[in-house]
Amino acid sequence: MQEVMLAYSSITMWLADRAQTKGNHWPKFLGKFAATARTHSEPPPQFHYETRCIQQSLDHFSFSELPTFPQRYLISTEHWVGPRRLGPVFFYSGNEDDIEWFAQNTGVVWEIAPRFGAMVVFPEHQYYGESVPYGSAEEAYKNVTTLSYLTSEQALVDFSVVIADLKHNFSTKDCPVFLFGGSYGGMLAAWMRLKYPHVAVGALASSAPILQFEDIVPPETFYDLVSNAFKRESFICFNYIKQSWNEMASAGQTNNGLELLTKTFNLCQKLNRTKDLYDWVEAAYSYLAMVNYPYPAEFMMTLPEHPIREVRTSILERIYEGVNVYYNYTGEAKCFELDDDPHGMSGWDWQECLKKFGVKPRPKWITTEFGGHDIHATLKKFGSNIIFSNGLLDPWSGGSILQNISESVVSLVTEEDLRSSTKNDPDWLVEQRETEIKLIEGWISDYHQKNKAMFDM
Structure with missing residues (x-):
C-alpha cells in the first residue's frame, strides 16, 4: 500500500486519508460544473473580460x-x-x-x-x-x-x-x-x-x-460511482476493465512484461513499474466518468459525446483503446508520458499530498x-x-x-x-x-x- 503523507492544506486531509486507505492516485476535483456544451458545428463561446x-x-x-x-x-x-x-x-x-x-x-x-x-x-x-x-x-x-x-x-x-x-x-x-x-x-x-x-x-x-x-463517506464511494458509470454504458466493458488489473499485473511480472506494456500502451519511455501504469489508466477512467457528457466537449480534453461509450472497442489492447479515448481522442499524441500534467495543475500534488514532502497527516x-x-x-x-x-x-x-x-x-x-x-x-x-x-x-x-x-x- 502506497504511503501517502499529508500537506498542511485543509482540503488534503480527505485526499490523503483516501489515498492511504485505497493506495490509489486520486484525480483532481474537476467535475461537471464547468462543461462547455456545444456541438461540433457550434463555435466556441467568446467571453470578454x-x-x-x-x-x-x-x-x-x-x-x-x-x-x-x-x-x-x-x-x-x-x-x-x-x-x-x-x-x-x-x-x-x-x-x-x-x-x-x-x-x-x-x-x-x-x-x-x-x-x-x-x-x-x-x-x-x-x-x-x-x-x-x-x-x-x-x-x-x-x-x-x-x-x-x-x-x-x-x-x-x-x-x-x-x-x-x-x-x-x-x-x-x-x-x-x-x-x-x-x-x-x-x-x-x-x-x-x-x-x-x-x-x-x-x-x-x-x-x-x-x-x-x-x-463520513466510505472511502470506496468515489470509485464505486466511477464503476457504475461504466456499468451503465456497458457491463461487458466494465468486466474488461475489472479483468485488466490482473492482466497488467501478470504481464508486468514476465521477463519482457514491462516492455510489452510500454509498447501496448504506446508510452514514450520504458515503464519501470506497473503501479505507474495503474495510476495513469485509473485517472483516465475517473476523468471519463466526470466528463461523460452527451455532447462533444473540450473541458479537460477534446472528447466525443458519451465518451465512455467509445471505450467498448486480447484485454490489454482494449484497455489501451479505452484510455486513448481520454488521452488522445484527436490522435495528435505520438506517445504518452505517464508523469505529464496535461491540465497544468502541478500544485495539486501538494494539495493532494504526496509523501515526498514529508508532511505529517492531520x-x-x-x-x-x-x-x-x-x-x-x-x-x-x-x-x-x-x-x-x-x-x-x-x-x-x-x-x-x-x-x-x-x-x-x-x-x-x-x-x-x-x-x-x-x-x-x-x-x-x-x-x-x-x-x-x-x-x-x-x-x-x-x-x-x-x-x-x-x-x-
Whole structure:
C-alpha cells in the first residue's frame, strides 16, 4: 500500500486519508460544473473580460514579514448595470488550475449575467496559473516551506480581499456578491458562505464533495460511482476493465512484461513499474466518468459525446483503446508520458499530498475547520442561501449534499449535472437551471429589501 503523507492544506486531509486507505492516485476535483456544451458545428463561446492583478499577502494569519504575490483575476463589466442600480457581482471561486481555463469553460455564469445585470469576476487560486508566489512555480513548489501557504483557508481570505478591493475600486460596497464554484471550487464557495457569510449573499456549489472525509463517506464511494458509470454504458466493458488489473499485473511480472506494456500502451519511455501504469489508466477512467457528457466537449480534453461509450472497442489492447479515448481522442499524441500534467495543475500534488514532502497527516483537521461530521446540523443552524447542485453520475456526488437541509440550503439532484445550456437540453435540465436562477433572484431580492429597510429607518 502506497504511503501517502499529508500537506498542511485543509482540503488534503480527505485526499490523503483516501489515498492511504485505497493506495490509489486520486484525480483532481474537476467535475461537471464547468462543461462547455456545444456541438461540433457550434463555435466556441467568446467571453470578454479584462485581466487584473492584486497584491496578496502570502499568509493572512500571521504578522510575519513575508513576500506578497500577484493574484490574477478576470473581470467583466459588459452586462453590469453599475453600483447605482446595485448590480450584483457574480464571483467564481477559482479551482486548481489556470483561471482562464475555468472562465472559458463555465458557461452558466456568463449566460445568466445579462439577466441579472451582473459583474462577472473569476479570481485565480493561489499557486495556480499566474498567481504563484516567490516569482515562479519552480520556486513556489520547491519545498515544504514554500508550499506551506497553499491552503484552502488562505484561498478563502484571498477571495475576500479581492471582493473588498472591488468594493473600493468599483464602488460595489452595496452590491450583493453571489458565489459560484464547481468541485473543489464548489467546496470553497460553500465554505466561504459558512466562514464569511457577510461577504456574499449566497452560493451555488456544484459537484462539491464537502462530506467526503474520514469516517463520513466510505472511502470506496468515489470509485464505486466511477464503476457504475461504466456499468451503465456497458457491463461487458466494465468486466474488461475489472479483468485488466490482473492482466497488467501478470504481464508486468514476465521477463519482457514491462516492455510489452510500454509498447501496448504506446508510452514514450520504458515503464519501470506497473503501479505507474495503474495510476495513469485509473485517472483516465475517473476523468471519463466526470466528463461523460452527451455532447462533444473540450473541458479537460477534446472528447466525443458519451465518451465512455467509445471505450467498448486480447484485454490489454482494449484497455489501451479505452484510455486513448481520454488521452488522445484527436490522435495528435505520438506517445504518452505517464508523469505529464496535461491540465497544468502541478500544485495539486501538494494539495493532494504526496509523501515526498514529508508532511505529517492531520486527517481530522478539515472537519474541525469547516465542519463535516455534523455538517447537516451545522448547515441547518448556521448556513443559509446555498445551492448544492449534483449530477448523480458524477463520481464526486457521493460526497456532496444530496437532500435539502432547510428552506435556504437546497439540494438539486439530477441524472446529469450539466452546466452550460444547449439547444438540445432536455426539459428537466431547463427546469433545474430555472430553479437555480429563481433561488438566486430570490436571495438577491431579499438582500435589496433588507438594505432598503435599513436605509428607510
